Amino acid sequence: EDQVTQSPEALRLQEGESSSLNCSYTVSGLRGLFWYRQDPGKGPEFLFTLYSAGEEKEKERLKATLTKKESFLHITAPKPEDSATYLCAVQARIQGAQKLVFGQGTRLTINP
Amino acid sequence: DSGVTQTPKHLITATGQRVTLRCSPRSGDLSVYWYQQSLDQGLQFLIQYYNGEERAKGNILERFSAQQFPDLHSELNLSSLELGDSALYFCASSVGLAGGLGEQFFGPGTRLTVL
Numbered sequence: 001e002d003q004v005t006q007s008p009e010a011l012r013l014q015e016g017e018s019s020s021l022n023c024s025y026t027v028s029g030l031r032g033l034f035w036y037r038q039d040p041g042k043g044p045e046f047l048f049t050l051y052s053a054g055e056e057k058e059k060e061r062l063k064a065t066l067t068k069k070e071s072f073l074h075i076t077a078p079k080p081e082d083s084a085t086y087l088c089a090v091q092a093r094i095q096g097a098q099k100l101v102f103g104q105g106t107r108l109t110i111n112p
Numbered sequence: 113d114s115g116v117t118q119t120p121k122h123l124i125t126a127t128g129q130r131v132t133l134r135c136s137p138r139s140g141d142l143s144v145y146w147y148q149q150s151l152d153q154g155l156q157f158l159i160q161y162y163n164g165e166e167r168a169k170g171n172i173l174e175r176f177s178a179q180q181f182p183d184l185h186s187e188l189n190l191s192s193l194e195l196g197d198s199a200l201y202f203c204a205s206s207v208g209l210a211g212g213l214g215e216q217f218f219g220p221g222t223r224l225t226v227l
Binding site: 034036041042043044045046049087089094095097098099100101102103104105 | 160219
């Protein structure tokens, strides 16, 4: 069964304290791995797409990397406005159709 | 602003009732997706339409149905509502099948409360 597991569930950091979020996946034939940011009560906001192991993408203080079994979202010198829930999703073929399977998310809080 | 619009923003109704949620995709996007997000289940894929036709189904209950109209807007119909249907319902859109399934752009959501 295709699964996405994110860890930790919640993470509190001080402003400027760098860290990484993990997304482990089991999927037959990965077609893409996606990172989204979600603020409370709002829709997820697309961040990155990664397609193959070794690929990296960067945007401001965020960098996403991909291996054959997991992805990391590295946050460098975070600011309070980076506080949000970060969702990871994989594209999987389920019952003959391509679908996104989301993890439960990591709730990130950056304290000033 | 993702360019995806959803109405209404909030909906409060009673058990057994039926409601309709509406979504307008980004200009040019042919695919529309519906998701349900609750505290215990996370973000769950319900159904996808592409240019008016159903393309994929997820964990959608038989009491729920959707359609995509010729102008590409979509509606999600929820009937015989139960307390457990209370959740955030998101619509997302993407360019299309060839454009990358995963680069979906989400609307602001409809918060449904069933009393």
